[in-house]
Amino acid sequence: MTELSKFEIDAIAEIINIGAGHASNALSVMTRKDIHMSFPEVKLCPIEKIPQLLGNPEDLVAAVYLKIEGKSNNKLIPVGSLIFMLQHDSAEELAALLENRKPPKEKSFELGEMDVSALEETGNILSGASLTAISKVLDMQLVESLPHFAHDMLQAVLSFCLIELAPKATDALTFTTAFEVEGHEIDAYFLLLLDPESLELLSKRLRTLFEDMLAEYIEEEYSDA
């Protein structure tokens, strides 16, 4: 994998933060609640250990997975994976909030069909909102797959999201954003995994953007003088 400097990693985290901010606004509109969002946590993590970043392997979770590809010269190239994940209790509560009803009093291990489609749709909207920032910096149109839904043990669910990276790299850069919904016990996570090639492209674009901006800034000083 390409080695990225701290400067580049911070810049990428900032782009993801802007995207997550838009996703958080979308979630706020959908739930009519205030959303608290953490700054993306960036970790270089062995592929095998990625599921454990979000909880215990056996936790019952609901997750929406979207594969992201980019359009380059009329070809689709892999960009990464986006995972929207909630612990089961949070998923139940968020689904109730989205459907404008009270969460069930009795705890269950099931999610209804309505709940699943509400969560799928949420994952879809949030990813759309969050990807615009990356798309802009990459100067590339991004195409998301349909949302894939799973409800099972955390590691069983998240291991599927590793299969794109597993044959290519030992470690991956992970970006994790946590959301909290005010007044509700809802903790949601957004995990972005970028393909090694798209990470390289992103850092290249950042350098160009930074150099252009720097040149423009200095030029301004000369023209002022």
Next chain:
Amino acid sequence: MREKQAYLNIGEGRVVNEPTILEAVGIGSCIVICLYDKEKRVAGMVHALLGNNPHDEKADLNPMRFADTAIDLLLGEMAEKGCQKGNIVAKIFGGAKLFTLEHINVGEDNIFAVRQKLEEVGIPIVAEDTGGKHGRNIWFDTENGKVVVGRVFGPTLEY
């Protein structure tokens, strides 16, 4: 006496020659291969993510991540511990398809790759609990070669 216990994360494999519970949890499309020589009571288990190693020399990937190279490593270590290949049997677990709308079925590919590899090295599969839509937890008791499979949705079974 309480048996020893060892937890295997994704991409980890282990060979033991003393009574141990080898445990792996949250198996979705991943595949767990349990190898057992009942003569020598030597056991091997791996929690693999994918079926086939791409053998990318540049990337230098963990061989236990892939079922094919993991099986070779386990068999090698079992041979060092005195196992005869003819006495070793296999039990395989996992390879489920958890996600809706999955365009590629990784679980199925994994099961296929493991079957192919075990046939190639001449190890018979004597039991399996594979496929389906849900995750599994695996406990392999190397004292007697029995495997208990638990899950969130569905019964706990012994193989």
